[in-house]
Amino acid sequence: MKTIEKYLQINEKKIVLIVIDGLGGLPYNEKTELESAETPNLNRLAKISSLGLTIPVDYGITPGSGPAHLALFGYDPEQYEIGRGILEALGIGLEITKDDLCIRANFATIKNGIIIDRRAGRITTEENQRLCALLSSKIKSVSDIEVIIKPGKEHRFVIVLRGKGLNAQVSESDPQKDNLPPKKIQPLTSEAQKTADVLNIFIKQASEILENEWPANYFLLRGYAQHPDLPLISKRYRLKPAAIATYPMYKGIAKLLGMEVLDTQENWEDEIITLQKRYHDFDFFYVHFKETDMKGEDGDFLGKVKLIEKFDALLPEILKLNFDVLCITADHSTPAVLKSHSWHPNPFLLYSPYVLGDGYEKFSERNCAKGSLGIFPQTKVMQLLLAHSLKLKKFGA
Amino acid sequence: MKTIEKYLQINEKKIVLIVIDGLGGLPYNEKTELESAETPNLNRLAKISSLGLTIPVDYGITPGSGPAHLALFGYDPEQYEIGRGILEALGIGLEITKDDLCIRANFATIKNGIIIDRRAGRITTEENQRLCALLSSKIKSVSDIEVIIKPGKEHRFVIVLRGKGLNAQVSESDPQKDNLPPKKIQPLTSEAQKTADVLNIFIKQASEILENEWPANYFLLRGYAQHPDLPLISKRYRLKPAAIATYPMYKGIAKLLGMEVLDTQENWEDEIITLQKRYHDFDFFYVHFKETDMKGEDGDFLGKVKLIEKFDALLPEILKLNFDVLCITADHSTPAVLKSHSWHPNPFLLYSPYVLGDGYEKFSERNCAKGSLGIFPQTKVMQLLLAHSLKLKKFGA
Numbered sequence A, B: 001m002k003t004i005e006k007y008l009q010i011n012e013k014k015i016v017l018i019v020i021d022g023l024g025g026l027p028y029n030e031k032t033e034l035e036s037a038e039t040p041n042l043n044r045l046a047k048i049s050s051l052g053l054t055i056p057v058d059y060g061i062t063p064g065s066g067p068a069h070l071a072l073f074g075y076d077p078e079q080y081e082i083g084r085g086i087l088e089a090l091g092i093g094l095e096i097t098k099d100d101l102c103i104r105a106n107f108a109t110i111k112n113g114i115i116i117d118r119r120a121g122r123i124t125t126e127e128n129q130r131l132c133a134l135l136s137s138k139i140k141s142v143s144d145i146e147v148i149i150k151p152g153k154e155h156r157f158v159i160v161l162r163g164k165g166l167n168a169q170v171s172e173s174d175p176q177k178d179n180l181p182p183k184k185i186q187p188l189t190s191e192a193q194k195t196a197d198v199l200n201i202f203i204k205q206a207s208e209i210l211e212n213e214w215p216a217n218y219f220l221l222r223g224y225a226q227h228p229d230l231p232l233i234s235k236r237y238r239l240k241p242a243a244i245a246t247y248p249m250y251k252g253i254a255k256l257l258g259m260e261v262l263d264t265q266e267n268w269e270d271e272i273i274t275l276q277k278r279y280h281d282f283d284f285f286y287v288h289f290k291e292t293d294m295k296g297e298d299g300d301f302l303g304k305v306k307l308i309e310k311f312d313a314l315l316p317e318i319l320k321l322n323f324d325v326l327c328i329t330a331d332h333s334t335p336a337v338l339k340s341h342s343w344h345p346n347p348f349l350l351y352s353p354y355v356l357g358d359g360y361e362k363f364s365e366r367n368c369a370k371g372s373l374g375i376f377p378q379t380k381v382m383q384l385l386l387a388h389s390l391k392l393k394k395f396g397a
Helices: A040-047 A065-072 A084-091 A125-138 A190-210 A233-237 A248-256 A268-277 A291-297 A301-319 A365-369 A378-388 B040-047 B065-072 B084-091 B125-138 B190-210 B233-237 B248-256 B268-277 B291-297 B301-319 B365-369 B378-388
Strands: A015-020 A050-055 A100-111 A114-117 A145-151 A156-162 A218-226 A241-244 A284-289 A325-329 A346-351 A374-377 B015-020 B050-055 B100-111 B114-117 B145-151 B156-162 B218-226 B241-244 B284-289 B325-329 B346-351 B374-377
Touching: A015 A065, A015 A301, A015 A378, A040 A301, A040 A325, A040 A346, A050 A365, A050 A378, A065 A248, A065 A378, A084 A100, A084 A156, A084 A218, A084 A248, A100 A190, A125 A145, A125 A156, A125 A190, A156 A190, A190 A218, A233 A241, A241 A248, A241 A268, A268 A284, A268 A301, A284 A301, A291 A301, A325 A378, A346 A365, A346 A378, A374 A378, A374 B374, B015 B065, B015 B301, B015 B378, B040 B301, B040 B325, B040 B346, B050 B365, B050 B378, B065 B248, B065 B378, B084 B100, B084 B156, B084 B218, B084 B248, B100 B190, B125 B145, B125 B156, B125 B190, B156 B190, B190 B218, B233 B241, B241 B248, B241 B268, B268 B284, B268 B301, B284 B301, B291 B301, B325 B378, B346 B365, B346 B378, B374 B378
Parallel strands: A015 A284, A015 A325, A050 A374, A241 A284, B015 B284, B015 B325, B050 B374, B241 B284
Antiparallel strands: A050 A346, A100 A114, A100 A156, A100 A218, A145 A156, A325 A346, B050 B346, B100 B114, B100 B156, B100 B218, B145 B156, B325 B346
């Protein structure tokens, strides 16, 4: 990864990076979600801003939220990978250390040694919480390794092993299909023998505790991750960064990168109130609005349109704060017609006193494609934000 | 070369990549060849497609057909080089193995040990065929090396040496100018000694056979190439690829990359009939239309315009097939005003249900420059075709 550290200079200017998750779309009746939305405030802003499109990973590559956010913050997502277990653990409020191994687990149903339901009938989150509390009360450690168990949603929970000598190179216990026995955990390298031993003992103890429960009388392990040890934003960019997000994964990424995750209620209005309240305490704000992505994933074109309009209505509250640099973009596109993330580049809007200003009347994918910033790698976004806040020095004489 | 293998997923969707050789041009009386052509069908398609421009090798670099095609198929042409001898040998129907050394040869006229015409007065192809047959009948091998001799056009022919221990690092015999003696073949590395010995013996034997011919009483060697051992398209992209082309070099490239080269007659209409007939047998079709490039090379602006109009008239026959992804582009530009290949990027049109659709009324270089795909490396084309046919999985969670 190229460093821009040598160019950095500190000033008081403030940057806000607004991520409207899955914003970019595709046409339905000729117009995309963003084109279909009535967005008078965004449009006024777009006219005096510079527009572009950003490529999250590479041409044609559809990113998950993790890689897409890493790229947005300037980290090459093909160089840095964050295990999903880490993101989930961080998201539910666990502080992950470099001695930890995070494991994704599912409650499951076992009968005569055979997994008959890998999701235990998708038990309720409340039942999950009860079972995790039960396991936590009975198992605190295995040999010298601390064991932390935290419920997620429905049948999903997270196990964190904490101690010296842990290694993620162990096999999964999930047979991936119902009506097979669970697999024994095997070390995949000699360094992982201890981790495999700890896990096999843990599974034996925990399954004895669950044995009279139903349907969640067993559990499967299906993903191991250790701390990715990413360079922190404060160090890489000499920023004092804060994150305003409501969903676990995004808070998790922000924490990994050393952002302070601000308390906020789970709605867009309150996220913006939080931004207003904490405006003076940081010089970089990452503000994440999640639900547009979910409407895209649901194929709810009109629902996504309405949420974009909702954002537009809230935009004046953000503009009032007079950030020195304001960027509105997305992590990845989620076209309702695809009902999934996609490879299409992200609409990108950059406002500061030092932009060319493209004069387009509407914030849209097609205008962004013609924008003065061009189509560029998402990993370059932070450099543009720093430059427009005059935080980068001249290179050479 | 970056691999996208890890992203691949298999489905039934079909891709057609149409290469109108040398399509891009430059203005004559303000309009390029493509802009001057009446192309109602292309224009209707362009309006609902995404447009862009592709850079074959690098800014300002004019590619030959080999590198330009390699780039188009996703192979970095500065990493992978295919010797022209290999392409010609494959093009005339020779199956080249990894034990082969391909050599380009020219019939020449020698007098008193001096080459007085390096092209033997450009003898007819028929005379060439007769002489190659004569040489073939008299020389089958030199020591343990099999010798294969095949005529090309006019004075050009191909020699393939087949056997163990061959090496391309030998000097050429062509003095590059008339009125000089031919050069003795020298090994350029110690591993090439055997090859040099075989070639010097072969030249001696063959020139004795030709000694009473006129004007083609000698020949010069001017290019050695071994099998480039390129990763196959079937493996790199998990596609079942077919090529429809009428010229040797393009068939040769397709074969090297593991495409099945389909039998077709030497006209555009029949190439499209072949596409229709074999539609069900493959999921990736490379269709090559050659003559536009030749008109460009000839400086025949109007001739090129007319061929573009001919393609436009044939386009509905291709559209009827309802490919999931349809791409119309070129390998390199051949502006009639330059009478040669050029460095200008290629007009690029991509149609699938998952494109933004740029709304431009005409398929032209200038509209492509404003297109939503931007100006991008030609080596990324295959990634876009795979993405738009939903053959690439999401990266990360």
